[in-house]
Amino acid sequence: MKQILFVEDNGSYSKEVKERLSSLRLQYDVTSAYTVLEALSWWEEKAKEFDCIVLDLQINPEGLETDEYDEYAPLYGMAFLDKILKDLPKEEILKISEKVIISSAFLPQLDDWLRIRKRDLKSVTRVRKSTDGIGKLVNEIERKCGK
Numbered sequence: 001m002k003q004i005l006f007v008e009d010n011g012s013y014s015k016e017v018k019e020r021l022s023s024l025r026l027q028y029d030v031t032s033a034y035t036v037l038e039a040l041s042w043w044e045e046k047a048k049e050f051d052c053i054v055l056d057l058q059i060n061p062e063g064l065e066t067d068e069y070d071e072y073a074p075l076y077g078m079a080f081l082d083k084i085l086k087d088l089p090k091e092e093i094l095k096i097s098e099k100v101i102i103s104s105a106f107l108p109q110l111d112d113w114l115r116i117r118k119r120d121l122k123s124v125t126r127v128r129k130s131t132d133g134i135g136k137l138v139n140e141i142e143r144k145c146g147k
Contacts, residue, residue: 001027002145003049007039007080008032008056008103013134017054020138026146037063039080047084050099052145054137055081056129057104075106075113081121097123101144103137105129 004021008014014032021028031046033039040063043050061069061076072079081100085093100121102110107126114121125144127137 001029002051003046004028004030004141004145005039005042005046005050005053006030006032007034007054007059007077009034009058009060010056013129016134017137020134021141024138024142026142028141028145033059035060035062036076036080036083040083043080043084052141053096053100054141055100055102055104057102057106057110075110077102077104078110078113094123097121099144101125101127101137101140103127103129103133 006014006017008017018030021030031042031050033042036059039059055077057075057077059077059080061072061079064072064076064079068079085096088096100123102124104110104126105128107128110126113119125140127133127140
């Protein structure tokens with residue numbers, strides 16, 4: 001069974017993705033996190049088990065320090081990603097980044113954010129949230145995690 005960390009605070013979106021995943025031939029065990037703090041807690045507990053991370057950029061920022069609100073607003077999901085990649089060797093960063101799918105309507109803002117901060121996340125997959133975005137996201141999960 002493939003393990004997914006699903007960092008998303010929109011309950012109906014999360015439910016729809018989980019329902020679509022449950023209808024696939026390959027079984028997925030989805031661990032849900034609704035805040036930065038919860039995502040970090042799950043990562044600390046089960047990091048090596050996750051085959052894939054699906055990350056919303058505009059998640060609940062609970063768990064961030066006051067000064068981090070300004071640094072990450074409104075892309076609080078990047079705080080989670082920065083924290084799990086912090087102080088890792090480059091090859092480990094690449095390995096984890098290849099597991100990440102960012103699912104957000106804020107992808108243009110992410111590009112600006114990455115450029116300003118001189119961050120390189122080319123290996124992270126991006127799926128724009130839209131009316132047909134759930135189908136695309138499920139396809140990307142199958143492609144990245146279903147190997």
